Amino acid sequence: MKDILASIVQGSAIGPASYVVTASDLYPVSAGNVMVKYADDTYLIIPASNISSCEAEIQHIESWASVNNLALNRAKSAEMIVVAPRSRRSVESPPAAVAGFARVDFIKALGVTFDNKLSFTRHIDEVLAGCSQMLFALRTLRSHGLSDSAIHVVYQATIISKLSYASPSWWGYTTAVDRERIEAFIKRSVRQGYRSAASQTFADICSAADNRLFAKVTNNSSHLLHCLLPPKRTQHYSLRTRPHNYQLPTKTSINNSNFIIRLIYKYNCYH
Numbered sequence: 001m002k003d004i005l006a007s008i009v010q011g012s013a014i015g016p017a018s019y020v021v022t023a024s025d026l027y028p029v030s031a032g033n034v035m036v037k038y039a040d041d042t043y044l045i046i047p048a049s050n051i052s053s054c055e056a057e058i059q060h061i062e063s064w065a066s067v068n069n070l071a072l073n074r075a076k077s078a079e080m081i082v083v084a085p086r087s088r089r090s091v092e093s094p095p096a097a098v099a100g101f102a103r104v105d106f107i108k109a110l111g112v113t114f115d116n117k118l119s120f121t122r123h124i125d126e127v128l129a130g131c132s133q134m135l136f137a138l139r140t141l142r143s144h145g146l147s148d149s150a151i152h153v154v155y156q157a158t159i160i161s162k163l164s165y166a167s168p169s170w171w172g173y174t175t176a177v178d179r180e181r182i183e184a185f186i187k188r189s190v191r192q193g194y195r196s197a198a199s200q201t202f203a204d205i206c207s208a209a210d211n212r213l214f215a216k217v218t219n220n221s222s223h224l225l226h227c228l229l230p231p232k233r234t235q236h237y238s239l240r241t242r243p244h245n246y247q248l249p250t251k252t253s254i255n256n257s258n259f260i261i262r263l264i265y266k267y268n269c270y271h
Contacts, residue, residue, distance in 0.1 A: 032050050080105070121175070135194065138154060172259060186201075230247045248264060249264065
């Protein structure tokens with residue numbers, strides 16, 4: 001048995017909390033850059049106008065890690081150039097900004113895969129492949145005598161949960177083809193008896209998830225996403241009650257599928 005002199009204990013109950021405390025003073029050094037941290041996942045977001053700051057940011061992270069008895073593993077770090085989705089302009093990728101970082105076309109962030117054009121088709125590919133494998137387990141349970149009603153419960157708890165995981169983050173970016181593929185998989189499951197024909201469509205499931213999250217964000221000023229809401233507008237007239245009183249942000253090719261933007265516009269109506 002040896003003493004642990006560095007790092008966070010992998011798999012321990014206090015590991016994530018310990019890293020959150022440790023990384024609480026880690027911030028980008030250049031204005032305009034953003035650092036997103038969740039447990040031991042850290043993402044540095046640098047706009048094109050700040051590309052010259054990449055090396056300085058990485059050096060700052062390595063210096064911070066050294067002070068905290070940690071180390072940045074460059075072999076497990078990657079760089080991805082994100083371009084506007086559905087853009088018709090040809091974008092020439094700049095040379096590698098940081099030595100030793102692999103440049104990738106897609107990454108998996110907290111279990112959700114997306115590519116450099118903010119497409120989530122690969123994520124849907126992976127999830128549908130996993131769900132198809134899970135159907136084998138349901139067939140096995142059925143062969144051992146599990147009732148149809150119980151099969152439906154297991155399907156909801158496993159496959160629907162897997163399909164809808166983090167749906168507010170990616171549902172708005174899906175194409176019609178992506179959505180049709182998911183609905184086709186679920187319809188096939190209904191025909192095979194794994195899911196009730198009276199169950200919600202997947203679009204309704206995602207819409208309900210959107211509504212629940214948006215209600216939590218708008219009603220709780222301490223919610224992690226509350227800071228992303230636009231400012232509230234001042235009313236000088238007596239108007240009918242609205243679902244929300246936030247200013248409408250400008251839509252762009254990048255943000256019009258964003259969860260906050262989608263829901264702000266969805267609920268921009270009078271009661």
